Amino acid sequence: MPQLTQWFLDRGISEDILLIISFIPILVTMTSISRYIFGIKTFGIYSPMVLAFSFYFMGARQAFIFTFIVILGAWLIRDLIRRMQFHYISRIAIIYCGVSIFMLISITLSTFISSKDPFFNFGQLSIIPAIMIISITDRFVSNFIKKGPDAAVRLTLETLIIAILGWALMRFEPTRYFVLNNLWLIPVMIFVNYLTGNYTGMRWTEFIRFNQVIKNASDSSND
Amino acid sequence: MLPIVQMIKNSRQTLGLNHRNAVYIRPYNKSKFKRIADDKLLCKKILSRNNIPTSQIYKVIRNHDQLDSIKWEELPKSFALKPNIGTGGSGIIVVYGRVKNSLEWIRTDGSTLNVNALKNHISKILDGQFSMGNRKDTAFIEERVINDPLLKKYSYKGVPDIRVIVFNRVPIMAELRLPTAESRGAANLHAGGIGVGIDIATGITTVAIHRISNLLTCFPGMSDMYEIIENTLDENQLPISGIQIPHWREILEIAIKCQDVSGLKFLGADIALDRDKGPLVFELNARSGIAIQTANLSGMRDRLERINGLKIKDAEHGIRIAKNLFGGEVEDEIKSISGRNILGLIEKAIFQPVPPTEVPVEEVKKHKKRNRKKRSGFTTIKTKVRINTGIRTSKISPILATRLGFRPALDFFKNEEIPDSFQSRDDARKYLESVKEKLIGHTNIVDVVITVEDDKISIRPVIEIEIELDEENIKTQMIISNRKDMPYSAEIGRNDLKNFLIDTSKTFSLH
Numbered sequence: 095m096p097q098l099t100q101w102f103l104d105r106g107i108s109e110d111i112l113l114i115i116s117f118i119p120i121l122v123t124m125t126s127i128s129r130y131i132f133g134i135k136t137f138g139i140y141s142p143m144v145l146a147f148s149f150y151f152m153g154a155r156q157a158f159i160f161t162f163i164v165i166l167g168a169w170l171i172r173d174l175i176r177r178m179q180f181h182y183i184s185r186i187a188i189i190y191c192g193v194s195i196f197m198l199i200s201i202t203l204s205t206f207i208s209s210k211d212p213f214f215n216f217g218q219l220s221i222i223p224a225i226m227i228i229s230i231t232d233r234f235v236s237n238f239i240k241k242g243p244d245a246a247v248r249l250t251l252e253t254l255i256i257a258i259l260g261w262a263l264m265r266f267e268p269t270r271y272f273v274l275n276n277l278w279l280i281p282v283m284i285f286v287n288y289l290t291g292n293y294t295g296m297r298w299t300e301f302i303r304f305n306q307v308i309k310n311a312s313d314s315s316n317d
Numbered sequence: 318m319l320p321i322v323q324m325i326k327n328s329r330q331t332l333g334l335n336h337r338n339a340v341y342i343r344p345y346n347k348s349k350f351k352r353i354a355d356d357k358l359l360c361k362k363i364l365s366r367n368n369i370p371t372s373q374i375y376k377v378i379r380n381h382d383q384l385d386s387i388k389w390e391e392l393p394k395s396f397a398l399k400p401n402i403g404t405g406g407s408g409i410i411v412v413y414g415r416v417k418n419s420l421e422w423i424r425t426d427g428s429t430l431n432v433n434a435l436k437n438h439i440s441k442i443l444d445g446q447f448s449m450g451n452r453k454d455t456a457f458i459e460e461r462v463i464n465d466p467l468l469k470k471y472s473y474k475g476v477p478d479i480r481v482i483v484f485n486r487v488p489i490m491a492e493l494r495l496p497t498a499e500s501r502g503a504a505n506l507h508a509g510g511i512g513v514g515i516d517i518a519t520g521i522t523t524v525a526i527h528r529i530s531n532l533l534t535c536f537p538g539m540s541d542m543y544e545i546i547e548n549t550l551d552e553n554q555l556p557i558s559g560i561q562i563p564h565w566r567e568i569l570e571i572a573i574k575c576q577d578v579s580g581l582k583f584l585g586a587d588i589a590l591d592r593d594k595g596p597l598v599f600e601l602n603a604r605s606g607i608a609i610q611t612a613n614l615s616g617m618r619d620r621l622e623r624i625n626g627l628k629i630k631d632a633e634h635g636i637r638i639a640k641n642l643f644g645g646e647v648e649d650e651i652k653s654i655s656g657r658n659i660l661g662l663i664e665k666a667i668f669q670p671v672p673p674t675e676v677p678v679e680e681v682k683k684h685k686k687r688n689r690k691k692r693s694g695f696t697t698i699k700t701k702v703r704i705n706t707g708i709r710t711s712k713i714s715p716i717l718a719t720r721l722g723f724r725p726a727l728d729f730f731k732n733e734e735i736p737d738s739f740q741s742r743d744d745a746r747k748y749l750e751s752v753k754e755k756l757i758g759h760t761n762i763v764d765v766v767i768t769v770e771d772d773k774i775s776i777r778p779v780i781e782i783e784i785e786l787d788e789e790n791i792k793t794q795m796i797i798s799n800r801k802d803m804p805y806s807a808e809i810g811r812n813d814l815k816n817f818l819i820d821t822s823k824t825f826s827l828h
Binding site: 130179180183236239240241244248292293294295296297300301302304307308309311 | 328333407614
């Protein structure tokens with residue numbers, strides 16, 4: 095183990111803390127690259143990061159189902175109160191309350207299944223990752239209201255993709271140990287973001303989006 | 318699908334979001350000016366102060382106290398309720414009538430809104446439900462734009478608008494945005510509205526696009542996919558291309574003026590057409606979207622680069638540049654249908670010199686001596702020519718003919734001492750018959766004809782020459798004119814215009 099990492103551990107810093115600190119720059123860099131190079135948007139930079147950590151600490155399959163239940167709950171409650179008149183913050187608060195009830199029902203139901211399959215046992219979930227997942231409700235509902243259901247679902251999917259990639263990097267032992275043992279990667283990420291921040295080329299998805307325009311430019315130049 | 322390398326190369330004409338942000342928005346749209354565009358009320362105030370037409374504001378509601386003190390019965394029958402710093406057209410409510418003897422208003426979809434519903438919506442706006450970053454916002458009520466009768470038939474309930482992108486005082490691209498049933502009357506393309514490209518030169522619509530909504534677009538990064546459509550999406554299925562936008566020149570002038578007063582160098586001006594008032598500025602965009610490129614089937618990056626750094630004197634100058642550089646989509650369409658190019662009255666043409674074998678060695682030497690800097694003999698000459706459908710055979714000035722290597726032919730003609738003018742055509746014909754054979758004995762003279770110039774009947778030589786006009790090569794015969802005051806070095810006559818259509822309003826092209 096490299097001296098720097100060993101030194102941190104000797105000072106009493108836990109491996110989990112070191113893992114979180116060293117992976118934060120990598121996860122946010124992934125979000126930044128996915129947006130500016132590939133053209134995949136997320137619910138900001140915070141959501142994919144906390145989801146990735148939640149997936150890691152909660153266990154991916156359970157966290158994934160938990161996220162699905164939260165999103166589904168938010169959607170249903172939002173639809174239920176759509177025609178009712180409330181102030182904006184009160185509306186969001188009601189949706190949170192609804193999601194809590196929905197979660198409670200889901201968790202209670204899971205205890206009936208858990209006797210047969212421990213995978214569905216949500217009764218003993220880690221609380222902090224669970225709160226992290228619930229906190230994306232706000233972003234989901236806000237996008238749902240402003241951009242419509244299609245955009246909200248798509249952004250959720252895109253956020254989940256980045257989160258799962260981040261989780262995979264942390265879960266895969268060689269990459270996890272590589273990052274833990276090479277803490278110099280943290281300043282390197284600043285440089286990577288500097289390059290990404292100055293990238294002015296087309297995003298990959300724009301090649302598909304503007305396919306007709308590009309094709310037309312080609313036809314004109316061939317004339 | 319194109320090969321990847323070719324695709325990347327061709328994509329350089331297209332403006333991507335990264336390029337737009339880094340190269341145009343960040344350096345050219347300063348924060349203090351961006352604030353003007355983002356704040357609709359401030360923007361309208363600045364526009365009105367500068368006599369730019371915009372919709373009238375009836376009421377501004379900044380907080381809940383003001384909301385409680387609104388006298389609803391004083392509101393007009395039709396109006397639009399908007400958030401001040403809203404994004405993407407969200408939070409806008411338009412009502413077009415009031416229920417008789419009641420405080421209820423009729424929305425564009427036929428449903429009604431009572432005072433409580435309006436209050437609630439305003440409250441949402443104030444709490445920031447529709448604002449950028451969910452910041453606290455201000456609501457305002459403004460006059461409803463009454464649709465222009467022409468555009469009304471293409472729109473579903475809402476108000477269509479025209480987005481003009483202006484950079485460096487030049488309108489570089491424009492798009493008509495039509496509300497549909499899918500977009501619930503909003504002209505926003507993301508919401509399902511139709512985007513129609515507009516030919517900058519003529520103001521005639523070209524290609525129409527509509528957002529694809531299927532399983533594919535649910536995939537990450539595939540949200541902004543558009544398909545080309547030909548007709549409106551309602552039951553009438555009206556063809557969308559070929560619509561002449563009313564007040565086109567005025568729209569372009571207003572868009573440039575908006576740039577001048579807003580300070581935004583890269584600007585998207587949304588202009589609606591009111592039945593009674595004509596063009597009205599809806600709002601200004603400091604971060605204008607790039608989907609407009611698909612509607613025009615043309616990249617914006619190439620256009621932006623071509624006008625970057627140009628010194629544009631005024632709106633008139635900017636429009637002229639735009640028409641010359643970016644107009645022509647409709648022309649292209651006419652060309653594809655008729656197979657003919659369109660020429661203006663003044664065009665640029667490239668003249669080929671006399672083939673070297675046909676020029677005497679001494680003449681080449683003389684030419685080299687006169688033009689010491691030129692290493693070779695005669696070269697091609699690019700010059701402006703006049704398109705003249707009043708003459709049959711094209712004409713060339715003696716100066717241009719000399720520069721192209723026809724001096725020996727001219728000297729030969731001069732040595733024959735032919736009278737400068739004749740009393741009548743018959744005199745000229747008789748004279749011509751006697752000398753014609755001798756005159757066309759010169760290598761470069763292919764014919765001799767009788768011409769009438771400045772009321773003088775004369776005999777002039779005809780030479781064979783190759784010219785390139787609007788990228789078309791023409792081998793033609795041209796009369797060497799006797800006029801010394803020809804405004805252009807050559808005039809192209811009907812014989813050479815068979816493959817062209819003439820547009821008298823078109824000035825010469827810069828490219």
